[in-house]
Amino acid sequence: MQHLRKHILPYVIIPLLILAVSSSYYKFMVLHDTIVSYEGYCDETTESCFVGCEEEINNQADCPEDSVYYFTEIERKASNLIKLCGDSIIDCETADYCPESEFDCTVTYCDPKFDLDEFTGETLCESTTQINQLNN
DSSP: OHHHTTTTIIIHHHHHHHHHHHHHIIIISSOOHHHHHHHHEEOOOTSEEEEEEEEEOSSSGGGGGGGEEEEEEEEEHHHHHHHHHHTOOOOEEEEEEEETTTTEEEOOOOOOOOOOOOTTOOOOOOOOOOOOOEEE
16 A cells, blocks of 8 residues: 555556546547537628628728628537538538538627627627527
């Protein structure tokens, strides 16, 4: 027993650390059991979209007109995204929408009452239409 107390680090703590790291690797890298959030397509004429700028600026009003883009925020499980698009998710148009059969997918549209710029207090939305689609 004295030997175990003296060498508790190699006999107890290191195996527990290896177990914790292994289970995390399996969960996130093998099962892809994480929630990913990314920008999806948004039609600014019919939907309430977030407004982004491709250039680094401090104020949205300073963004050149050709650098403005409109988007929604999409959240879904990484495993579902890989099933939907494969390894190339950058150019996957079906990832911009949530199919009816996918219950863990959320599309968030901009809400002018809540989505405000932290510096200016102005809305980050293009349209005043409020839409929130949640497939649960």
